[in-house]
Amino acid sequence: MSELFVSRVLLEVNGQSVTDFASVEENEYEVYKPVNLMNGTGHFKTTERYGLKLDYVVPADGEEFDFNSVAGGVITIDKQNGKRTTYTGVYVTKIGAAKYGDDKEVVKTIEFSAKARKEN
Secondary structure (H helix, E strand, O other): OOOOEEEEEEEEEEOOOOOOOOEEEEEEOOOEEEEOOOOOOEEOOOOEEEEEEEEEEOOOOOOOOOOHHHHEEEEEEEEOOOOOOEEEEEEEEEOOOOOOOOOEEEEEEEEEEEEEEEOO
């Protein structure tokens, strides 16, 4: 089994790029939903809702990115095997509290929702 590592996460908003992310977690999404019928169980297709969580490392010597301005952005997850996952129509849904760790960096978890997801 080969391991897959994310080499770069890029958020683009209004021509500005942000790459100060420590980790990324893609949310699960529902494709079909079971429905109880008189003679068994059926399924119907749901509207896929994409989302992800990014751990943003707050710069120690620079200005923090304003995530309140993210509306219609693009997030690209570049994997080391030449494949990319791109989320478009990205909006911030939640900004987490600052976490202070042993390695003296401040991290905030930022939650996003996206209108579309594409794998290249």
